[in-house]
Amino acid sequence: MWSIESELGHVGGPYDRRAAVYDRLVRSRMYNRIAWSTAPEDYAAFAAAAFASADGPLLEVAAGSAAATAQLHARAQRPTVLVDLSRAMLDRAARRIAAAAADDDGHKLPAHIRLVQADLLALEFPARGFTTVLGIGLTHLFEDLPALVGALRAQLAPGGQLYLAGLVAQTRRGRRYLELLHRAGEVAVPRTAEELRVALGRPADFRTTGCMAYSTFTAV
Ligand SMILES: C[S@@+](CC[C@H](N)C(=O)[O-])C[C@H]1O[C@@H](n2cnc3c(N)ncnc32)[C@H](O)[C@@H]1O
Structure with a gap:
C-alpha cells in the first residue's frame, strides 16, 4: 500500500467529493474534444517534456489522480513528490501509479x-528543492496567478523549470463552459490566452492547443 503525508490533518479538499467523476472526465477523449478541443494525449506530452527536462527531484502540484502522469511517474527514477489538497485524488493517483509500475503485487x-x-x-x-515543478489543469483555478507562480517558483532549484497548464476561453464553447463553471464557484474568472500569458508574467514559453494553455518558466 502507500501512505499520504498530510500537513492538513483530516481537512479534505473540494475534489474529494467528485474524484471519481473528475477522473473519468479528464481521461475521456470525447469530453476533452467536445468541451475543450483538446485530447488527453496533449496533457501527457506536456508532462513528458517536463519529466525529460532535467534529472533531480520533481514536484507535481495539483496532481489530482495522475491521469496524465501515472505512466511517467512509474517509469521515472527521479525523487518525486505529488501534492494535492484532496486525499481522495491522491489515493487515485497512488493506485494508478502502482498499477502502471506493475510491481509484483500491483499495490x-x-x-x-x-x-x-x-x-x-x-x-x-x-x-529551491526541485529541478522540475509541474502542474497540469491548474491555472484556471486561481484568481491570483502571480501568487501561484511565485509559490511554485520558490520551489525551483537554480536552473530548474516550472511547467504549468490550464484552461483558457479559446473557443466559444470553451468560454461558455468556463463561465458556467465560474458561476458555480469551480474556477476563476475565465481568461483568454493572451490575458493568461500577461497574468502569468510572460513565461519563457507559451502556447495553446484548443482551450489548454501550456507555459514554461525558468528559475530566477
Ligand atoms: C482540475 S484538477 C487537475 C488534476 C490533474 N493535474 C489533472 O490534470 O488531471 C485540479 C486539482 O487541483 C487540486 N487543487 C486545487 N487547489 C489546490 C491547492 N491550493 N493546493 C493543492 N491542490 C489543489 C484539486 O484537489 C484537484 O485535484
Missing part, C-alpha cells in the same frame, strides 16, 4: 514517490 508505490496532502500555495518543503 506498491515505487520507493522514489511521496504523496503529500497540502495547499500548493503554502508548501513547507525546503526552498
